[in-house]
Amino acid sequence: MTTHVAFLKVHKAGSTTMQNLFFRFGLKHNLNILLPKTRNYLHSADQKMPLKNGEHYDIFACHTVYEKEWFDSLLPADSVKIGIVREPVSRIISSACYYRDVFHVGYLKKIPRENFVHNLINYPSHYDPGFFSHTRNTMGKDFGFKSGIRRTQVKRYLDKLNSEFLLVLIMERFDESLVMMKRLLNWSLSDIIYLKTNSYKHNHIVLNDTEIAKLKSTNDNRYWHPEAFLRDCESG
Structure with missing residues (x-):
């Protein structure tokens, strides 16, 4: 069972529903959930809630702008990255x-x-x-594209994201995406039961x-x- 997950919370794409699902999973398994000191957006490392010495975070599911090195610094090395998109x-x-x-x-x-x-x-x-x-x-x-990126660079960056994310959920195929996530993470059916939030x-x-x-x-x-x-x- 995968317990180290970094979820990219994409604005208005069903991400609050997913955030609650990840938080519930973390609470159920007594994991450390990474939260900013204020609000729901993590901009920098000094915003992180402190942990006891020797502990690490297991779950991250708040708003931020994706950047591989930044994400990799938040959780253990074996963590997986999951995102979500919407039409x-x-x-x-x-x-x-x-x-x-x-x-x-x-x-x-x-x-x-x-x-x-x-x-x-x-x-x-x-x-x-x-x-x-x-x-x-x-x-x-949200996925880290830079302002003014050229069209010729878009495909290259999408390939990079594809190599770094284990799974990108599709809001219009939400239930099917959750079943795939469940299988990839080796979670139980109860772990992916959800209530729609912030709609x-x-x-x-x-x-x-x-x-x-x-x-x-x-x-x-x-x-x-x-x-x-x-x-x-x-x-x-």
Whole structure:
């Protein structure tokens, strides 16, 4: 049974549900869970809650930006890395509504509420000009992509991530992903039972092909139709 796990908590991709699952596993097996001294984001080593001399952390499942050496320094050498991704269009819509209504993020609050998501997508230079934001290239930032990365470098970095992560879960295939994780980690069925957490309901929003093409042009990601995203994920 694998007990040393570093989970990359990706924003608005089912990661809080996974965080609770990992925390429960740690408590069940009397493991040391790495937590920041404040909030839910680990920026640096001095944020870590202290341990007794001779002890080490076993589970990490809080927000941070992935960087191999940083992750490797958090847990023992035999730890495994697990991440999660979500189909980008649904993630952007969910994130826009969530961070506007729950966290009252400034740039999202400035967008007219009528046709809110459509305005965000159709006028990115006005409403969302940065390379990274809550609604632009978020998964890439969490996985450690650098601002301004060239398209020719993306495949190379994805291959690097593929060699470093044991498993990347797919939110749209959540139950199937958990079964695979259970087998890889040699966990029990009770270890992967979950309750959905931090899910935010919003009005159903449908984007047309022109808007999806607009997203593709303003975000460096080639999976802009749910069917293409799932097909490529399932084909490995």
